[in-house]
Amino acid sequence: xxxxxxxxxxxxxxxNAVGGLRLGWTDMLEGETMSLSRxxxxxxxxxxxxxxxxxxxxxxxxxxxxxxxxxxxxxxxPFTLPFRVPEPLRPYRTDATTDFYKVYMKPLQAEVIPGxxxxxxxxxxxxxxxxxxxxxxxxxxxxxxxxxPGRHPxxxxxxxxxxxxxxxxSLPQYDGYASDITNPGQYKDYVYPNxxxxxxxxxxxxxxxxxxxxxxMGLAAQYQLTDSLEQSLPIPHGDYDVPLLVSDAMxxxxxxxxxxxxDESGMYGDVILVNGVPWPTMKVKRRRxxxxxxxxxxSRSYQWSLDSGDVLTVIATDGGLMPYPQKVQRFRHGAxxxxxxxxxxxxxxxxxRVVLRxxxxxxxxxxxxTNKVMAFDVVGDDFDPxxxxxxxxLNPTNPTMxxxxxxAVRTRRLDMxxxxxxxxxxxxxxxxxxxxxxxxxxxxxxEGDVExxxxxxxxxxxxxxxxxxxxxxRILDRNGRPPMPxxxxxxxxxxVGENETVRVxxxxxxxxxxxxxxxxxxxxxxxxxxxFVVRADQDVFDPFSDPCKSLPExxxx
Amino acid sequence: xxxxxxxxxxxxGTGPPPPAGAVPVSRSRAAAALCCVAGLVHLLVARxxxxxxxxxxxxxxxxSAGQLWLAQALWRGLNARxxxxxxxxxxxxxxxxxxxxxxxxxxxxxxxxGLSESHHAGPQVPGGQGNGVPVLPGSxxxxxxxxxGPLDLVCLVAQLxxxxxLVGLLPAGQRRSLGNLLLAVGLCxxxxxxxxxxx
Numbered sequence: 244x245x246x247x248x249x250x251x252x253x254x255x256x257x258x259n260a261v262g263g264l265r266l267g268w269t270d271m272l273e274g275e276t277m278s279l280s281r282x283x284x285x286x287x288x289x290x291x292x293x294x295x296x297x298x299x300x301x302x303x304x305x306x307x308x309x310x311x312x313x314x315x316x317x318x319x320x321p322f323t324l325p326f327r328v329p330e331p332l333r334p335y336r337t338d339a340t341t342d343f344y345k346v347y348m349k350p351l352q353a354e355v356i357p358g359x360x361x362x363x364x365x366x367x368x369x370x371x372x373x374x375x376x377x378x379x380x381x382x383x384x385x386x387x388x389x390x391x392p393g394r395h396p397x398x399x400x401x402x403x404x405x406x407x408x409x410x411x412x413s414l415p416q417y418d419g420y421a422s423d424i425t426n427p428g429q430y431k432d433y434v435y436p437n438x439x440x441x442x443x444x445x446x447x448x449x450x451x452x453x454x455x456x457x458x459x460m461g462l463a464a465q466y467q468l469t470d471s472l473e474q475s476l477p478i479p480h481g482d483y484d485v486p487l488l489v490s491d492a493m494x495x496x497x498x499x500x501x502x503x504x505x506d507e508s509g510m511y512g513d514v515i516l517v518n519g520v521p522w523p524t525m526k527v528k529r530r531r532x533x534x535x536x537x538x539x540x541x542s543r544s545y546q547w548s549l550d551s552g553d554v555l556t557v558i559a560t561d562g563g564l565m566p567y568p569q570k571v572q573r574f575r576h577g578a579x580x581x582x583x584x585x586x587x588x589x590x591x592x593x594x595x596r597v598v599l600r601x602x603x604x605x606x607x608x609x610x611x612x613t614n615k616v617m618a619f620d621v622v623g624d625d626f627d628p629x630x631x632x633x634x635x636x637l638n639p640t641n642p643t644m645x646x647x648x649x650x651a652v653r654t655r656r657l658d659m660x661x662x663x664x665x666x667x668x669x670x671x672x673x674x675x676x677x678x679x680x681x682x683x684x685x686x687x688x689x690e691g692d693v694e695x696x697x698x699x700x701x702x703x704x705x706x707x708x709x710x711x712x713x714x715x716x717r718i719l720d721r722n723g724r725p726p727m728p729x730x731x732x733x734x735x736x737x738x739v740g741e742n743e744t745v746r747v748x749x750x751x752x753x754x755x756x757x758x759x760x761x762x763x764x765x766x767x768x769x770x771x772x773x774x775f776v777v778r779a780d781q782d783v784f785d786p787f788s789d790p791c792k793s794l795p796e797x798x799x800x
Numbered sequence: 801x802x803x804x805x806x807x808x809x810x811x812x813g814t815g816p817p818p819p820a821g822a823v824p825v826s827r828s829r830a831a832a833a834l835c836c837v838a839g840l841v842h843l844l845v846a847r848x849x850x851x852x853x854x855x856x857x858x859x860x861x862x863x864s865a866g867q868l869w870l871a872q873a874l875w876r877g878l879n880a881r882x883x884x885x886x887x888x889x890x891x892x893x894x895x896x897x898x899x900x901x902x903x904x905x906x907x908x909x910x911x912x913x914g915l916s917e918s919h920h921a922g923p924q925v926p927g928g929q930g931n932g933v934p935v936l937p938g939s940x941x942x943x944x945x946x947x948x949g950p951l952d953l954v955c956l957v958a959q960l961x962x963x964x965x966l967v968g969l970l971p972a973g974q975r976r977s978l979g980n981l982l983l984a985v986g987l988c989x990x991x992x993x994x995x996x997x998x999x
Binding site (some may be wrong): 791 | 966967
């Protein structure tokens, strides 16, 4: 065995053998006798090697379990798959005033990409979920049962849920308050008043921390509210009133969804899905169609246009019919916004294909075919000529659209800012709300107050579709200029683009706490969400006042 | 005793030999430079830890201050009696680093600033069962295990270099004892790694 405390010559021999060490050590020693023996070096080598290698190995192995993205060559070419419409949801039972529904959130395997099975989660096992159609004045009770697995199969989180009926002035305890959650194995009965004007709503998950993932997995569907005015208009109804849930997704090589939130900036897919089908083709007759376009994407915004150059006639926005239809060549559409659009195929020859295109607004991540959405193939079949026009006037007396800045009793400001890696509103996040025991609010209007809210996005690097729960609002201006033509209707989400300041005016009717958040769901989850309270002389409603129950279901629906 | 042996070994041309009990100048200064690098890296990362957990930032500032003090002491000629303490403290820091990057520490990870788990480290979800924060594949988010970054490697290499130099400054008996202790720790690390990966 070598003697401990070898001299410099011996060390130099070792160092020569370990070439990389030689220069540094001999330089540092400057001719001194090295007191580390070969045995010392071996001991230090063992511990130093462990210190260097084990953490690196852990990091590399963590990276290696990342999903591998499905090659674009495996994706279906655009316009090769048939269009389909989501199934309707039938009431479980009805009585004189109320329709009762049961919805089971559960896993499914879908063949979204031909030849591959994609694990998804759906309302009643459907993606998109079933469409609810209700009439104004009839109350809805919707039992939402969380039959999801205890863990997400890839992302390993507990998929608690909170169902938000987006566009409904629901009571706080039925509004999908993010922290009012339903765990797997629990259920909750949501009550919806349906007292508002006709509109396209949607129900989607709003569970704290993982709304983006739950919605991407499929927990989203349309909910259509009708009223007598909407039914009386000669606009397309029935088969010619078509829901379009547009979303985007990316897939892994095994067919599962591919998750990448790009450092929490957003999830952007290379596949555009319409009603869950990649770039579908729809056969259309030579007449007008009404499309209820919902941007159900997690993050992506779109700018629609037709490759034929024909106009899109926008007749309704988030809060229902516009005062007057607006003809546009193209329009911008942020996440969660709804626009009802008439497309006139009557002058197009049979056999003509018209493509709905997307000229992507900036700060999205685009791929080869994200500039295409779906195709319409004109066919010569007979059709019902009724309800095939667009009147010049739709709903000129919508109270929201009659509000002006002069009606407001105060102006408030919301600053949408990324600070230290966190998405904030006025410097606050939902974690701040939770830490305050849900007492922190950004605004506290009294019931019936009209207020102007000025929403600012000082960044040029991203946009925010800002959603204010409970209310409909009117957009007053954007950077001091009039709103865009397609925005001239009642809204509950406003696209606050890069370096934009948008002013909206609203009347606050209702009582209790409601959320304000960015509807880029990745921003929302991380953690661009806060709340306001509508104060009243009577007690305000508590979002936690009607919590979920554990299964089995009670027979009380 | 190697202390006296060491005291005889001085840099050529640096004047009279250092006082008895001081460590050799060249090795001491090399160790000082490496400790200085490690201390500055710890100071640099303290800021990002503030955003996650103030106590962690305090820890890093304390470590940084200790290493910078050690650096200046080594530069000036550290009393040889303090070398074992310096070896143990540096070894401890290396061990903490390895734990934080392999099995995780029960504290939020500063490397994950901007990722989900650091945002939601504080408040719990009322009624929530389990962890609701998604762990994106390859991100390490949702765990307390930080990933290895370039600054980590710079700091680690500096600390390992300083450790080797400091061990070399120890008297033979202490060197053997501490060397065996480090060997045992290193072997334990490799054995645990082997058990995890091959059983």
